[in-house]
Every structure is written in structure tokens, then in C-alpha cells.
Amino acid sequence: MKQYFKTDEWSVIEENFDPAHNKVSESVFSIGNGRMGQRANFEEQYSGKTLQGNYVAGIYYPDKTRVGWWKNGYPEYFAKVLNATNWIGIGIEIDYEILDLAQCEVLEFRRELNMKEGYLERSFTARLKSGKEVKVSSKRFCSIVNSETAVIRYSITPLNFDAKLKITPFLDADVKNEDSNYDEKFWDEVFKEAKYGQAFVTVRTKKTGFHLCTGMMFDIFQDGHKIEYQSQPIEKEKFVANKVSKTAAKGVETVIYKYVACITSENHEKETLPIICKQLLENAHAHGYENMLAEQAEAWGDKWKESDIIIDGDTAAQQGIRFNIFQLNQTYTGEDERLNIGPKGFTGEKYGGSTYWDTEAYCLPFYLATAPQKVARNLLIYRHKHLQKAIENAAKLGFNKGAALYPMVTMNGEECHNEWEITFEEIHRNGAIAFAIYDYVRYTGDESYLAEFGLDVLIGISRFWSQRITFSEQKQQYVMLGVTGPNEYENNINNNWYTNTIALWTMKYCLEAMEKLSKTSKSRLNEILKNLSFEKETETARWNSIIANMYLPSDEKLGIFLQQDGYLDKEQILVKDLPKEDRPLNQKWSWDRILRSCFIKQADVLQGIFLFEENFDIETIRRNYDFYEPRTVHESSLSPCVHAIIAAKLGDRDRAYEFYLRTSRLDIDDYNNDTEDGCHTTSMAGTWMSVVMGFGGMRVRNNELYFAPFLPNDWKSLSFKIRFRGNLLQIIINPNSILIKNISGNAISLSVFETKHSIESGKTKEIEHLNK
Ligand code: BGC
Numbered sequence: 001m002k003q004y005f006k007t008d009e010w011s012v013i014e015e016n017f018d019p020a021h022n023k024v025s026e027s028v029f030s031i032g033n034g035r036m037g038q039r040a041n042f043e044e045q046y047s048g049k050t051l052q053g054n055y056v057a058g059i060y061y062p063d064k065t066r067v068g069w070w071k072n073g074y075p076e077y078f079a080k081v082l083n084a085t086n087w088i089g090i091g092i093e094i095d096y097e098i099l100d101l102a103q104c105e106v107l108e109f110r111r112e113l114n115m116k117e118g119y120l121e122r123s124f125t126a127r128l129k130s131g132k133e134v135k136v137s138s139k140r141f142c143s144i145v146n147s148e149t150a151v152i153r154y155s156i157t158p159l160n161f162d163a164k165l166k167i168t169p170f171l172d173a174d175v176k177n178e179d180s181n182y183d184e185k186f187w188d189e190v191f192k193e194a195k196y197g198q199a200f201v202t203v204r205t206k207k208t209g210f211h212l213c214t215g216m217m218f219d220i221f222q223d224g225h226k227i228e229y230q231s232q233p234i235e236k237e238k239f240v241a242n243k244v245s246k247t248a249a250k251g252v253e254t255v256i257y258k259y260v261a262c263i264t265s266e267n268h269e270k271e272t273l274p275i276i277c278k279q280l281l282e283n284a285h286a287h288g289y290e291n292m293l294a295e296q297a298e299a300w301g302d303k304w305k306e307s308d309i310i311i312d313g314d315t316a317a318q319q320g321i322r323f324n325i326f327q328l329n330q331t332y333t334g335e336d337e338r339l340n341i342g343p344k345g346f347t348g349e350k351y352g353g354s355t356y357w358d359t360e361a362y363c364l365p366f367y368l369a370t371a372p373q374k375v376a377r378n379l380l381i382y383r384h385k386h387l388q389k390a391i392e393n394a395a396k397l398g399f400n401k402g403a404a405l406y407p408m409v410t411m412n413g414e415e416c417h418n419e420w421e422i423t424f425e426e427i428h429r430n431g432a433i434a435f436a437i438y439d440y441v442r443y444t445g446d447e448s449y450l451a452e453f454g455l456d457v458l459i460g461i462s463r464f465w466s467q468r469i470t471f472s473e474q475k476q477q478y479v480m481l482g483v484t485g486p487n488e489y490e491n492n493i494n495n496n497w498y499t500n501t502i503a504l505w506t507m508k509y510c511l512e513a514m515e516k517l518s519k520t521s522k523s524r525l526n527e528i529l530k531n532l533s534f535e536k537e538t539e540t541a542r543w544n545s546i547i548a549n550m551y552l553p554s555d556e557k558l559g560i561f562l563q564q565d566g567y568l569d570k571e572q573i574l575v576k577d578l579p580k581e582d583r584p585l586n587q588k589w590s591w592d593r594i595l596r597s598c599f600i601k602q603a604d605v606l607q608g609i610f611l612f613e614e615n616f617d618i619e620t621i622r623r624n625y626d627f628y629e630p631r632t633v634h635e636s637s638l639s640p641c642v643h644a645i646i647a648a649k650l651g652d653r654d655r656a657y658e659f660y661l662r663t664s665r666l667d668i669d670d671y672n673n674d675t676e677d678g679c680h681t682t683s684m685a686g687t688w689m690s691v692v693m694g695f696g697g698m699r700v701r702n703n704e705l706y707f708a709p710f711l712p713n714d715w716k717s718l719s720f721k722i723r724f725r726g727n728l729l730q731i732i733i734n735p736n737s738i739l740i741k742n743i744s745g746n747a748i749s750l751s752v753f754e755t756k757h758s759i760e761s762g763k764t765k766e767i768e769h770l771n772k
Contacts, residue, residue: 005668007315010116012323012668017109017124019048019102023676026051028323028667029113030347030679031120031140034333035147036084036262037346039678040111040120043090043138043154048102051178051676055346055353056084057339058266059210060411065418066181073397074418079411081342081353082186083175085201085214087260088140090154091168091241095161097128099136104128115326116304117297118144125159133159144303145295147333148263149284155255156248163248168234169218169258170241173203179349187212191274192240194233198281199240202273211265213273217281220244221255259284266338303329306721306728307370309691313716320664321691324684328366331681334375337382341682348678354409354416355382357429358682360436361607362638366685368443369692369722376440377449383433384453387460389413397424399467402532404460406433421491425484427468431502434461435611438509442700445725450513451521455528458510465503466542469550477551485563487604488636489585489594493564495553498608504550505612507543514540559623561605570598574630584635584672600632602639610642613649614701622650629655637666641686641694648694648710656694657712663687692720696731700724705750707740709733709769724748739766 004021005028006013014025029040032055039053062077092099105127112121123137140152156165176185190211191202202213220229227246234241248254261280268276284292307325311318331345341363342353359379368376383390383406390404393415397405407415408422408429417423437454441447450458472479480503485496517525529536553562562568578599582588585599603610605628609621625646634640644659662671664687667679692698695718697708705724711717711733719732727745731738742748742759749758752767759765 003669007319009315009318010114010322012113012115012319014111015109017101017106022049023051024670025111026053027347027675027678029111029120030327030330030345031113031118031142032330032346033142033144033147034331034335034339036142036150037330038088038142039347040113040122041086041088042101042122043088043140043152044092044136045098045100046102047100051348052083052086052175053346053348054084054086054088054175055081056212056262056264057081057336057346059084059205059212059264060208060353061177061186061205062207062416063177063181063186067418071420073424074420075407075415075423077416078181078409078418079352079354079414079416080177080179080186080349081411082205083177083349084187084212085171085173085203085262086175087150087171087214087216087262088152089170089172090152090256090258091166091170092136092156093166093168094128094132094134094158095130095164097130097132099126099128099134099156101126107133113326115322116300117293118300118326118330119293119296132161132163134163135159139293141293141296142330143284143292143296144299144333145292146280146284148261148267148280149292150260150262151284151289151292152258152260153255153289154258155253157253158248158250160250162250165246165248165254166243167220167246167254167256168241168243169216169256170234170239171199171201171214171216173201173212173214173238174236177349179352187238189238192235192238193274194235194240194242196231196233197242199233199242200274200277201238201240203238209265211270211273212262213264213277214260214262215274215277215281216258216260217285218242218256218258219285220246221257222246222248223252257289259289306723308721309688310717310719311715312718313714314712317661317664317712317715320661320668321687323668324664324687325370327679327681328363328684328688332363332367332375334367334371334378337378337385340379340382343680343682344678345681347681350677352409352411352416354411356409356682357432358638360432362641362682362689363685364436364439365443365693366688368440369724370688371723373444373446373723376444377446380436380440380449381453383436384457386410386413387457391460394464399464401463401467402460403464403467404430404457405464406430406461421484422488425482425492426488427464427483428485428496428499428502430461430464431499431506434458434506434509435502443724445703447516447520451517451524451528455510455513455517455525456532458506458513459528459532459534462507462510462543463539465506466539466546469503469546472551475551477549478546479551485604486602486607487563487600489597489599489601490564491595493566495551495565496604497553497561497563498604500550500552501608501612504547504552508547511540511543558627559620560627561608561624563600563605563628567598570596572598572631575599575633576630583633585633586635587673598631600628602634602636603632603642604628606632606642606646610645613699618650621646625650634662635672637663637672637680637683638686641683641690644690645694648690648697649708653710653712656690660687660690660694660712663690691718692722696720696733698722698731701751705729705748707731707738707750707752709738709752711735737766737768739764
């Protein structure tokens with residue numbers, strides 16, 4: 001773990017320029033607004049190590065699958081969110097020398113991600129090869145007020161000479177993905193235009209035919225005054241620019257304001273794109289940079305008002321959690337049910353920007369508690385819309401009668417992952433999608449969701465489980481063979497306890513949901529069953545038989561659930577006994593050796609204990625945690641947060657804090673040595689859970705909130721806000737008490753440890769910890 005950035009409560013700050021660290025910084029300083037986002041690449045040319053990345057939500061390319069040996073059932077393509085038009089570019093030439101930080105001496109450098117107000121700022125002083133020195137500063141943001149616009153303020157000052165500047169703001173759509181399978185470019189040009197002070201370029205994705213139109217408009221100021229300039233329009237293949245020549249006397253600052261609009265055919269008719277783009281640009285330009293910046297700060301202020309977590313007494317922990325919340329809010333706003341949350345958000349290409357089980361298993365609780373209800377609902381509706389594709393996906397693998405297998409990786413509902421052990425075997429993802437429906441209903445109380453959208457999905461998934469599970473004559477029990485659990489360091493295993501458990505649970509929950517609807521919305525229930533040709537008697541009889549007689553592996557002597565059949569036959573070595581040089585295993589060991597070992601990539605049995613905690617007594621939880629934690633290498637970012645929550649529940653406060661710090665500063669400190677590929681955005685929601693569910697001990701029980709708080713040692717207090725069924729609450733945890741403010745909504749009743757409390761609207765209650 002490296003501590004490279006300056007610790008600060010509201011910002012991430014880099015104070016010197018280390019080219020070797022640049023790609024990590026580009027990821028960490030990424031900005032976005034739910035619609036578009038980009039890595040913290042430089043505006044001016046940079047010939048050093050960089051991963052250029054501008055991404056637009058929902059715009060993808062189905063890159064033809066590339067595998068060594070084709071297997072029947074493999075998906076045709078791997079969807080990739082596309083590196084899209086680079087709109088930040090501003091070329092700078094100083095007396096015929098190109099400004100490029102890789103080619104000059106960097107005397108001072110500072111980069112700041114201001115999370116409070118939502119912008120990225122950078123300043124530096126550089127000495128060119130000629131000895132001329134310039135000072136540059138830039139500030140930019142993707143507007144969260146109008147998510148189709150962005151703006152940059154870029155300034156340059158010659159320090160020890162009178163300069164002839166050539167300034168070239170540009171839009172470059174001639175970009176490619178670093179991870180393309182066949183080294184192709186994914187964009188074709190549709191339209192371009194460069195004229196005085198503005199330029200537009202529209203491109204179309206190959207195969208998928210999405211149109212993306214980007215426009216720019218700019219003003220130049222010197223000595224605080226807007227100046228007239230001559231510009232030379234430039235048009236090249238998928239590239240438009242305006243070159244402006246200007247002199248600047250020593251010490252005089254030249255400022256460029258570059259306004260950008262970026263719109264797609266997902267939201268507008270193709271033919272209207274140039275007109276709408278122009279209109280958006282003119283509006284942004286008329287509104288002006290300062291106003292846009294002030295509105296951005298205000299809008300972020302509003303977001304923070306409801307989603308901030310305040311940690312008093314630990315700046316590193318504070319910075320960590322804010323960074324996570326900031327990135328989550330930059331990635332997904334929940335306004336568009338066609339969009340979802342890629343594991344890297346808008347910060348990199350890895351994982352193709354596609355949707356994984358991460359959304360349901362990790363992200364949903366964050367949006368449930370910190371955003372309006374429709375945000376979490378839209379995440380569920382996204383999957384509902386993909387139900388037919390999930391049924392087709394299962395059919396391709398040989399299932400029938402409406403069985404639905406949701407993809408491991410998807411953009412539009414089609415599977416696009418092509419490693420057989422994941423595509424065909426990592427089917428526990430289906431369970432997470434069912435669990436998310438339960439989680440949403442449990443949290444919001446919105447039972448109407450089941451009748452409206454939820455039940456169809458639950459039935460499709462239950463049908464899949466009932467076909468995937470087989471009867472073992474030898475065991476005289478139902479079993480599930482040949483799966484990969486959440487722990488991807490085991491493949492093709494039999495009876496993964498987690499997968500068996502969540503499959504069983506899905507069928508139970510689906511039956512309960514039907515039962516509930518038979519009382520509350522009988523006609524709707526009948527309609528759903530008819531539409532799905534549900535054969536009530538035979539189908540439910542099979543489900544009930546599985547529920548009554550499913551095999552769940554366990555070891556009686558150790559008193560633990562077994563990750564899978566035969567897990568204990570493996571040589572049992574603990575992580576603490578692994579030589580340091582062997583870690584991370586996925587970079588140091590052969591895949592074969594990893595598969596043979598007992599080491600666990602990420603929470604697996606413990607993932608099940610986390611989801612179904614109320615089914616187990618504390619000693620069972622402890623035995624499983626004590627057994628599995630020492631064998632877990634946490635080589636997925638999704639792992640430490642689950643261990644943090646369980647450790648907190650078991651009263652292992654030091655470990656809970658250790659896991660929390662690891663998850664919350666994973667990217668800031670580049671813990672896994674891979675942040676240069678992008679941030680671990682989905683696991684950031686896990687960080688939030690580790691604070692609220694770990695230290696806050698928050699759960700929903702019997703339709704009410706429950707807290708079992710504690711404060712990590714050096715913290716003076718911890719405070720967070722949550723929405724719950726029409727109430728907005730602030731929870732402040734002090735060393736000896738918990739304060740609950742019922743900010744808005746009706747009177748609420750809840751529990752702290754085992755005692756019930758009622759809090760009037762607008763009132764605060766201080767409750768002593770019963771369990772210090
Ligand atoms: C994890 C998966 C996860 C994926 C995307 C993998 O390393 O093992 O559980 O879905 O990353 O975050």
C-alpha cells in the first residue's frame with residue numbers, strides 16, 4: 001500500500017508529478033455525471049504513459065469474441081463501453097515548441113479532485129527545452145445540472161518571456177479502445193464542421209449504430225478581458241479544431257473557456273443531434289463558466305446533504321469514504337433505467353463498462369438509502385427489461401419453459417462473457433438479482449413492485465434453479481453440480497454452499513411472494529401466471545420438494561458450512577503463512593496452482609452469511625468467519641467489505657476497521673496495484689455498507705430499522721444520513737451514545753440493540769450504547 005496523495009477531508013490532492021504514477025492518478029481524478037465521464041487526462045498534448053478515456057453511458061460496441069477454442073454456447077461478442085470523442089483537448093504551442101509535460105521540466109505540479117463542489121483542477125509550472133517557463137492552470141467538470149454539457153477553464157502565463165501562443169481547442173473522435181479484440185477502431189464519421197470559435201463532430205458506432213454528437217465553443221480572455229481572435233478552422237478525419245494565434249506578454253494570463261455539449265441518439269433523434277447540440281452549447285455559453293461552476297457546487301452540495309458520511313478524528317478514513325461516495329454519485333444517478341453501473345464506472349475500460357452482479361449484490365443498498373426510491377427501482381427495472389433475454393440465454397444453454405439465466409456480464413441483456421467457468425457456471429449471479437428484489441421490498445416497503453415487475457423475474461429465476469438442480473440417487477438429496485461460486489479461485493465444483501443456499505432461498509421467496517399476491521392482488525397474480533404459462537401444481541411441487549430436501553454441505557466437526565464438496569481435502573494453509581512475494585496470487589501463481597489451493601479470492605460462504613445473517617446464530621457465524629477469513633486473499637475488491645461487516649457483527653473491531661480502511665482507500669492508495677486500469681467503482685458501495693452496516697450495525701428487521709453501533713478506536717464520531725420509507729434520518733455515533741435525528745417524515749419507531757425507540761418528526765433522540 002502506498003500513500004501517494006495528500007490526505008484531506010474533501011479533496012484528493014497530488015502535489016508533484018510522477019509520470020510513473022500518472023495512469024493511477026488519471027483513474028483516481030476521473031470526473032463524471034452519470035451520463036458521461038472521463039479519466040483525468042491532460043488537456044494539452046502528453047506523450048508520456050497515459051490511458052486516454054472519455055466514456056458515454058450506454059454507448060457500446062459488441063466486440064467479436066476472441067477465444068483460443070470456441071465452445072458451443074459462447075456469446076458472439078463482448079460489449080465494450082467505448083472510448084468516445086475526446087472533448088477536453090486544447091493543443092498549446094509556445095514559440096513553435098509544443099507544450100507536453102513529458103518533454104519538459106516540471107517545476108511545480110498540483111492536481112486536485114474537489115469532491116465537495118465536483119470539479120477537477122490542475123496547475124503546473126514547466127520549463128521548456130528552450131528554457132522558457134510557463135504557468136498553466138485548468139479546471140473542468142461534467143455538469144450534474146445539465147448532464148449533456150461540460151466546461152473547461154484553461155489558462156497559460158509565460159513567466160520569463162513574451163510569447164507567441166498557438167492555442168488549438170479540438171474535438172477528436174478518432175480514438176480507439178485499448179482493449180479492442182482485433183485492434184479495430186469502433187467509430188465512423190457522420191458529420192463534422194469547424195468554424196469561427198466553434199466546431200462539431202458526429203460519429204456513429206460500427207455495428208450498433210449509436211450516434212454521438214459533440215460540439216465545442218470557446219472564448220479567450222487576456223488580462224481579464226474577452227478578446228477578439230482570428231481562428232483557423234481545422235477538419236481532419238473524425239477531428240475538428242480551431243487554431244488561434246495570440247501574443248502574450250511576459251506575466252500576462254491568457255484564459256480559454258471551452259464549453260462542450262455531448263449528446264447521443266439514445267436520447268435524441270439522430271437527425272436532430274447537430275441542432276440540439278448547438279442549442280445546448282449556446283445555452284451553456286450564454287450562462288457562462290462562473291454560473292455553471294456555482295450551480296455545480298450547489299448541486300453537489302445537495303447531493304452531499306443526503307449522502308455524506310462524516311468521520312471525526314480520522315482524516316484518511318474520511319477522505320476514503322467521501323471518495324467512494326463521490327465516485328458512486330458520479331457514475332449512476334438513476335434517472336435512466338437503461339443505464340447501470342460498470343465495475344469501473346467512467347474511469348477505465350476494464351470489464352467493458354458492462355453490468356455485473358456487483359450492482360445487485362453491492363450497489364443497491366447504497367442507492368436505496370441515499371437516493372430517492374426511484375433510483376434503486378430503476379436498477380431493478382433494468383433487469384426486468386432484460387427478462388426475455390435472460391430466458392433466451394437459458395434456452396441457449398439447454399433450459400426451457402421460461403427458465404431465466406441472467407448474464408454474468410451484459411450491456412443489453414445478452415451475455416457477453418466468454419470464459420466457460422464464468423459464463424456457464426457462475427450462476428449464483430441469478431440469485432443476487434432475486435435477492436435485490438427482496439432487498440428493495442424489505443427496505444422500501446414497496447410491495448407493489450412484486451406485482452408490477454418483481455414476480456416475473458422471480459419465477460424465471462426459480463424455474464432456472466429448479467432445472468439446474470438435480471436429484472442425487474446416492475445422496476437421496478437435491479444437488480447442484482459443476483458451478484463456480486463467488487470465489488473464482490475454484491471452478492467446476494459441486495454443491496457450492498452459497499449457490500445452493502441462494503437458489504433454495506429464491507424458490508422459497510418466490511413462493512412466498514405468490515402467496516402474498518394471492519391475498520393482495522389475486523387477479524394480477526393470475527394474469528402473471530397465465531402469461532408465463534405457469535403450471536402451478538407441478539412447478540411448485542418440484543420447488544417444494546427441492547426446498548425440503550436440498551443438500552447443503554457442512555462439516556459437523558468444525559461446525560461450519562463447506563464452501564463446496566471436498567473443500568477440506570485441500571491442503572489447508574493459511575494466508576498468513578504465504579510468503580509475501582507470492583502475493584497477489586493472481587499475478588504470481590499459475591492458474592492451475594490457484595485452483596488446487598484452498599485460497600479464497602473473495603467472500604463466498606461468508607457472502608451467504610452476510611446476506612442471510614438472520615438465519616444463523618452468532619456462534620455459527622463466528623465459526624465460519626474464523627475458518628474462512630484466514631484463508632481469504634481478498635483479491636477481488638468486493639471482498640473486504642463483507643468481511644468488515646461480519647467482523648463488526650462479531651465484535652472484532654480492529655479487523656472491521658482494518659477491512660474498512662482497505663476497501664475505502666483501495667484506489668487512493670492503489671492497494672491492489674491495478675488502479676491504473678480504472679477505479680473499483682462497484683466495490684465502493686461495499687465501502688459504504690461497511691460503515692453503515694458494519695460500524696452502524698444497521699439492518700432492516702420486521703419492517704423497521706435496527707442499529708447495533710460502535711465507533712472505531714480513534715474516531716471521535718461517525719455521522720451518516722439515510723432515507724427510510726419516507727423518513728430522512730441522521731445517525732450520529734459517539735463513543736458512548738447514538739443520536740438519531742428524525743429530520744423529516746412521520747414519527748418513526750426503530751431499535752438500537754434490542755431496545756425499541758420512537759422518534760417524533762423533527763426530533764432527536766440520544767440513546768446510550770448498551771453495548772460499548
Ligand atoms: C470478481 C467478480 C466481479 C467482477 C467485477 C471479479 O474479479 O471476482 O465477483 O463481479 O470482478 O467486479
